[in-house]
Amino acid sequence: MHKEAAIREPLVLGHKTFHDVTNDVCQPIEGKAPRMWYILFTIAAIIGLYGVGCILYLLGTGIGVWGLNKTVGWAWDITNFVWWVGIGHAGTLISAVLLLFRQKWRMAINRSAEAMTIFAVFMAGLFPLIHMGRLWMGYWVLPLPNQFGPLWVNFNSPLLWDVFAISTYLSVSLVFWYIGLIPDFATLRDRVKNPLSKRMYSLLSFGWSGRAKQWNRFELVSLVLAGIATPLVFSVHSIVSFDFATSVIPGWHTTIFPPYFVAGAVFSGFAMVQTLMLIMRKAFKLEAYIHTKHVEYMNIVIMVTGSIVGVAYITELFISWYSGVEYESYAFINRFSGPYAWAYWSMMTCNVFSPQLMWFKKLRRSLLFTFIISIVVNIGMWFERFVIIVTSIHRDYLPSSWSMFYPTAIDIGIYIGTIGLFFVFFLLFARFFPVLPIAEMKTILKTSGESYKNETESKH
């Protein structure tokens, strides 16, 4: 039985057979990489290498090479960390939450979104690690028996919760992604002609044969992983927000942070997925699988989460006045009218105003407009973290220690460098891995494929 309401837009356009799905996804991998791929890869690699150079310089010289000072002890490092973790929230949300809600449109984007998640969390993880200054002592965050007496890590500290949250999130997302990839690697293994590729994919596919029992387990494992990854997605950014919310700094000490951070994370994550998907569907000629309807669905998610973020900003502002705490209200007055007002208002424009344009059907179905908004949103979300972090601490209780934060070349270099590294990983993924879940896509072909739908319709 393959039935779906006729008024639902098809998810796969045109007439596609099972074999077409395999072909469409595998051909870009088997063929030669286009010239554009080499150009982008070279640019990303150069920027990434520059970032690595900046990191090495920082490790050799010390955290002093950043623009931090006594008052502003956290700035771009943690901003970038939270920004990348936020971006890393879309992938697992798409594959886990949307799987539980049986949203079939997720199949067009889940593979690449998960890849994006993993690479984004890699980049995020870099920042707390290099912030230690002595990278080689990073293992001190683990509760390992040691020779310093009964000295354990502090399980009361949100920073340690973060260690557990981020590492669990990264490793569980990786497992989720790879389990989905195994059957598709098997497809590639049985297709490719080049003996070296055949060996590589054979190794990567773990000898998958597609037996009925294997598929039975596959489906259950996907479902259970989705079930436990769903609260995980929400917990991770809640815990990231605890880094701030459990402190007693005016502007950070708020109970609204966990839901507000999670909504913001999904918001920025989907924006990044849009940016990448709009390029990818063109470059890989996947227009039949990722089309306007998918873009529209994602834009609706962006609009809803953007509105939640907007409500949170306004609530936060209102409560700072309503609480009657003068430090709290000063922190917010300073945000929108102090020396960092430009950052606050850029954040407001990018995150609150721009997603509201998605109410117009014409705009949210326009690919060019979506592409622009997706970039605007990511800029806005970077500013959000910058505003929360820097404006809350740059003017503390003692006016004589008020200060500003100015990024150094190393601050900028490391940030830009992580963007380069992210694209290096993503381009490698797009070149060698199946960018759509081939097997899962075939399961929805008969219900949501255009030609199949029309066929069943004409029978009535």
Added chain:
Amino acid sequence: MADRIFYAMYDDDDVLKDGAKKVVSKGIKVNEVFSPFPVHGIDPIIGVKQTRLGIMAFLYGLTGLLLATVGMRYFMVVDWPMNIGGKPNFSYLDNLLAFVPVTFEFTVLCAAHLMAITYLLRNKTIPGRKAENPDPRTTDDKFVMEVRLSENRQFSADEISAILKETGIIELNQKELN
């Protein structure tokens, strides 16, 4: 013991399911089905039981919960009651709230990873293992039903292939095992 394996190939999942139903109703035992994607509804027809991995995931999760609780109680209460603002941790229960996030994360960590490992081992999908699908096309768009003579001794080889041929197959391959 000499055996003969029949590989009946289909090019559609619905034809495969109807075929399997027909074959099974004649009393033939279907040994295996190889497909490029999960064919919903094939499992009860050919007698594949629902996996119990879900129960294992739950047990692994419980293990993680227990380990996290025991570990944190030891680190934070027994071995070195950490003194925060003159208030040392004397009892795990009184300080439980602060331990909720790590307990949750560790539960998820154990459940997810141990289940994934169990899944790979039970599926016999391990790095370096050779694939066992009878035809490379079964990971693309073809479906293969495997029937073994040794498990259907009440039929002759010709009878089995005759029954299989009536089920809308596109190819029938046979392999002799000695």
